[in-house]
């Protein structure tokens with residue numbers, strides 16, 4: 001069902017960001033080449049697995065954007081981007097993001113009270129990014145109806161689920177063993 005994703009993940013190079021093992025893949029980096037077939041496989045799997053009765057898709061800059069775009073074209077659901085840039089617009093919410101190799105601010109705009117949301121991102125690893133965004137949304141009088149992340153790596157997903165109470169739906173799990181990627185289905189699949 002996710003043949004292209006699995007095959008390309010197994011070939012993904014691993015680079016070091018300090019001590020952090022970082023895999024490089026078209027879905028998570030746009031490198032070496034994101035094909036229409038790969039994007040289609042991912043969004044087809046999302047719409048096959050999940051009911052998306054939401055008002056808006058919320059994605060996180062940068063590597064959630066192509067996923068939200070493809071999903072929006074398929075489902076006709078509009079999307080908004082959580083940006084790394086501050087706009088200072090009324091209602092903007094700033095959150096602090098930490099990953100295994102970086103930290104910075106994210107800015108939430110374009111969400112109204114009562115919105116029913118799907119949050120989508122490319123990968124959950126330490127869970128720092130998703131946790132920051134979901135905790136902010138929780139305080140915003142909106143309904144997070146679904147959270148979908150394409151790739152889970154490490155234990156971050158569990159941590160985010162425990163801390164927020166939201167279910168984090170992932171399509172595939174990766175483990176890095178001896179500088180190689182092993183893929184497996186997520187536990188609940």
Ligand SMILES: O=P(O)(O)OC[C@H]1O[C@H](OP(=O)(O)OP(=O)(O)O)[C@H](O)[C@@H]1O
Pocket residue numbers: 028060061062063064098099100102121122123124125126127128129130156
């Ligand atoms: O679970 P975590 O450890 O937080 O890692 C996951 C986050 O890391 C990447 O974002 P990054 O901040 O590197 O930015 P990018 O999307 O611009 O590459 C990725 O797109 C996720 O948002």
Ligand SMILES: Nc1nc2[nH]cnc2c(=O)[nH]1
Pocket residue numbers: 021022023024025028029099100123124125126153
């Ligand atoms: N591409 C990529 N993005 C990440 N975000 C958090 N961890 C990773 C990783 O290992 N690879």
